[in-house]
Amino acid sequence: MAARPEPxxxxxxxxxxxxxxxxxxRLFLRAFGVYIVFAxxxxxxxxxxxxxxxxxxxxxELAGHEQxxxxxxxxxxxDMDVTQLDALARGAIDVPVIELxxxxxxTSNRVFVELRKPTAPAAASGDAxxxxxxxxxxxxxxxxxxxxxxxxxxxxxxxxxRIQRSIALLVALALIKALAMWLIFRWFARRLVRDPLAQLTxxxxxxxxxxxxxxxxxxxxxxxxxGTEFEALRDAxxxxxxxxxxxxxxxxxxxxQLEEEVATRTRELQAANERLGALAATDPxxxxxxxRGFESFAAIVMAQAARSADPVALVSFDVDHFKSVNDxxxxxxxxxxLQALADSLRHASRxxxxxxxxxxxxxxxxxxxxxxxxxAEVAERVRAAFATRPVMLASGREIRATVSAGLALSGDGSAxxxxxxxxxxxxxxxxxxxxxxxxRSGPKQLRLA
Amino acid sequence: MLRRALAAAALLAAALGADAAGHVVxxxxxxxxxxxxxxxxxxxxxxxxxxxxxELLRLVEPRVGVRFEFVRVPWxxxxxxxxxxQVDGVFHGSWVAERERFAxxxxxxxxxxxxxxxxxxxxxxxxxxxxxxxxNGERLxxxxxxxxxxxxxxxxxxxxxGANVEEENDLPSxxxxxxxxxxxxxxxxxxxxxAEIARHPEEMRDLVKLQPALRTEPYYLLLSKGxxxxxxxxxxxxxxxxxxxxxxxxxxxLERKYGSAT
Numbered sequence: 001m002a003a004r005p006e007p008x009x010x011x012x013x014x015x016x017x018x019x020x021x022x023x024x025x026r027l028f029l030r031a032f033g034v035y036i037v038f039a040x041x042x043x044x045x046x047x048x049x050x051x052x053x054x055x056x057x058x059x060x061e062l063a064g065h066e067q068x069x070x071x072x073x074x075x076x077x078x079d080m081d082v083t084q085l086d087a088l089a090r091g092a093i094d095v096p097v098i099e100l101x102x103x104x105x106x107t108s109n110r111v112f113v114e115l116r117k118p119t120a121p122a123a124a125s126g127d128a129x130x131x132x133x134x135x136x137x138x139x140x141x142x143x144x145x146x147x148x149x150x151x152x153x154x155x156x157x158x159x160x161x162r163i164q165r166s167i168a169l170l171v172a173l174a175l176i177k178a179l180a181m182w183l184i185f186r187w188f189a190r191r192l193v194r195d196p197l198a199q200l201t202x203x204x205x206x207x208x209x210x211x212x213x214x215x216x217x218x219x220x221x222x223x224x225x226x227g228t229e230f231e232a233l234r235d236a237x238x239x240x241x242x243x244x245x246x247x248x249x250x251x252x253x254x255x256x257q258l259e260e261e262v263a264t265r266t267r268e269l270q271a272a273n274e275r276l277g278a279l280a281a282t283d284p285x286x287x288x289x290x291x292r293g294f295e296s297f298a299a300i301v302m303a304q305a306a307r308s309a310d311p312v313a314l315v316s317f318d319v320d321h322f323k324s325v326n327d328x329x330x331x332x333x334x335x336x337x338l339q340a341l342a343d344s345l346r347h348a349s350r351x352x353x354x355x356x357x358x359x360x361x362x363x364x365x366x367x368x369x370x371x372x373x374x375x376a377e378v379a380e381r382v383r384a385a386f387a388t389r390p391v392m393l394a395s396g397r398e399i400r401a402t403v404s405a406g407l408a409l410s411g412d413g414s415a416x417x418x419x420x421x422x423x424x425x426x427x428x429x430x431x432x433x434x435x436x437x438x439x440r441s442g443p444k445q446l447r448l449a
Numbered sequence: 450m451l452r453r454a455l456a457a458a459a460l461l462a463a464a465l466g467a468d469a470a471g472h473v474v475x476x477x478x479x480x481x482x483x484x485x486x487x488x489x490x491x492x493x494x495x496x497x498x499x500x501x502x503x504e505l506l507r508l509v510e511p512r513v514g515v516r517f518e519f520v521r522v523p524w525x526x527x528x529x530x531x532x533x534x535q536v537d538g539v540f541h542g543s544w545v546a547e548r549e550r551f552a553x554x555x556x557x558x559x560x561x562x563x564x565x566x567x568x569x570x571x572x573x574x575x576x577x578x579x580x581x582x583x584x585n586g587e588r589l590x591x592x593x594x595x596x597x598x599x600x601x602x603x604x605x606x607x608x609x610x611g612a613n614v615e616e617e618n619d620l621p622s623x624x625x626x627x628x629x630x631x632x633x634x635x636x637x638x639x640x641x642x643x644a645e646i647a648r649h650p651e652e653m654r655d656l657v658k659l660q661p662a663l664r665t666e667p668y669y670l671l672l673s674k675g676x677x678x679x680x681x682x683x684x685x686x687x688x689x690x691x692x693x694x695x696x697x698x699x700x701x702x703l704e705r706k707y708g709s710a711t
Contacts, residue, residue, distance in 0.1 A: 075618075077526075078522065078523060078526060079523045079525060079526065079599060079618040080523065080525030080526045080528070080529050080599065080600065081525070081599060081616075081618055083616075084618075105533065107533065107535055108533035108534075108535065110533060140480075140491055140492040141491045141492055141493045142491070142492035142493050142494075142521075143492075145492075145522075147526070
């Protein structure tokens with residue numbers, strides 16, 4: 001039987017494969033999720049750093065303005081020149097970064113001047129403010145005297161505008177980084193994992209037994225994953241397919257051989273059976289029908305004769321003094337005598353006649369649609385041929401033997417075979433008694449001289 | 450720290466009714482020279498010749514059993530320190546009703562007790578020669594602004610007279626402003642102005658002192674409200690001792706020492 005390709009996976013099965021979530025997407029989502037959290041935290045840290053450094057910068061600027069105003073403030077406070085103090089405070093509040101100016105005497109808790117920018121929050125200076133406080137020290141010949149304390153402050157809100165751009169940049173960079181990471185990772189993940197996997201899966205799904213070709217990826221994908229596990233996977237899969245295919249071919253070959261073997265054996269068996277049947281109806285020594293064969297043929301001939309009411313003749317033959325031949329010359333000589341008689345029967349009888357060795361040196365010849373005269377003529381031809389035919393022994397000697405024959409006839413073919421055989425034997429007995437080497441007819445209605 | 454401990458010990462001694470020696474009273478006076486009342490500019494005090502008032506107060510110390518500590522700050526600052534009880538006393542101040550809010554004067558029958566003042570001094574107007582300012586002791590006619598030292602009570606008087614007053618921090622530069630025409634005149638205590646003019650006779654020769662005096666007042670040792678509230682008896686004793694010391698032989702010695710001009 002030729003190996004017929006089995007169908008590949010059907011649509012439903014293929015769909016099951018196709019609808020699986022790509023491992024790369026899952027890997028991607030998880031890795032990227034973690035990265036996003038990480039990036040957010042990092043960005044927040046950076047934003048905080050920007051904020052605090054901006055705050056420090058503001059504080060430093062405030063401290064820088066201390067240097068500008070310190071001496072003048074000390075002078076004005078020393079002189080208690082309120083006009084000057086007020087002018088200085090107004091000057092200070094005009095400085096862009098300064099939103100609150102407060103000059104007071106910590107000893108007496110008196111506030112000399114407190115100015116706020118209109119934009120500044122109304123809340124008191126506190127955590128929301130970046131404040132720079134410094135003692136106002138008046139230097140004089142006798143040393144220095146602290147005459148008050150000043151506070152220059154910027155509201156925390158004032159810090160925001162100057163870091164807006166930095167923060168926007170940070171956030172934008174984080175977003176761009178994330179996007180770039182996304183695209184790069186996606187590109188490589190698809191190229192290095194998803195595509196080879198998808199292609200291998202597709203190829204594997206398309207594998208049909210009997211038409212199995214090695215699976216592989218597209219050239220670009222193959223180059224991309226050269227030397228990776230995908231190649232190993234592909235090779236392992238192909239080795240598996242190869243093994244399965246080879247086993248399948250071997251199996252097909254073996255089943256073919258087996259079928260052939262069975263057919264041969266069956267044929268041989270039939271021949272043997274036929275031979276066996278033939279053997280059962282044939283006498284192996286003379287190759288004439290044996291008794292069983294004779295009876296089969298005779299039954300058919302008799303039945304036909306009875307149907308058509310044709311005459312049927314039967315002649316019995318028996319070798320004269322066969323025992324003596326055996327005794328004098330051995331069984332081999334006996335066998336040759338029997339074979340010679342069989343030859344004579346074969347040659348002398350007609351095509352429709354059936355000759356048989358019924359056992360020992362006893363032979364019979366059935367002659368369908370034959371009259372007594374015709375039968376007697378055939379029988380006589382047999383007797384005469386046998387009597388005149390020398391039998392060559394193995395020793396090279398030639399001997400001669402004779403045969404006695406008894407003829408019976410069923411004129412309308414209605415007689416039973418056994419009856420016919422009995423009548424022929426009776427006639428044979430008469431021929432033996434009459435001196436052998438002659439033909440006698442029975443029953444009485446037909447007599448031959 | 451040591452001083453604070455000493456002060457505490459002195460307070461304890463005073464509370465026990467013992468001699469109040471060592472009780473520290475902090476006094477401040479101006480950074481300008483007011484010869485001979487106090488000499489030298491700035492915050493430094495010459496221990497040899499600090500000035501007549503300082504030496505007068507040294508005479509008071511043993512009489513009352515206190516020790517005075519002196520600091521020099523600008524006048525307006527002195528007023529501020531007195532108001533906020535950061536000093537116990539300031540000299541010299543004339544009586545001004547507004548000052549009663551934060552300063553205590555030696556009083557008698559509801560009026561400032563001139564007998565316990567330190568001295569009497571006068572304010573004059575100093576102007577450039579040829580000034581168009583007119584002052585007859587009653588009325589003041591001026592177009593330009595008149596300067597005076599920040600916090601001086603004379604500013605109020607000048608305003609009452611209808612002047613446009615500019616309070617200044619520094620006497621020499623104020624006098625130069627008068628010479629330059631930026632101030633029409635400068636109202637200053639006679640002694641102070643004279644000392645400054647004497648220091649720069651060439652530069653200041655075009656300055657004239659306008660008669661009569663703008664104001665002549667007794668000048669007191671002002672004590673802080675806080676101090677008086679804390680030590681009312683001591684305050685009275687200090688003021689009284691000033692009057693006594695002024696009449697003492699030691700003070701006449703001092704007047705001789707300082708030449709007691711003006």
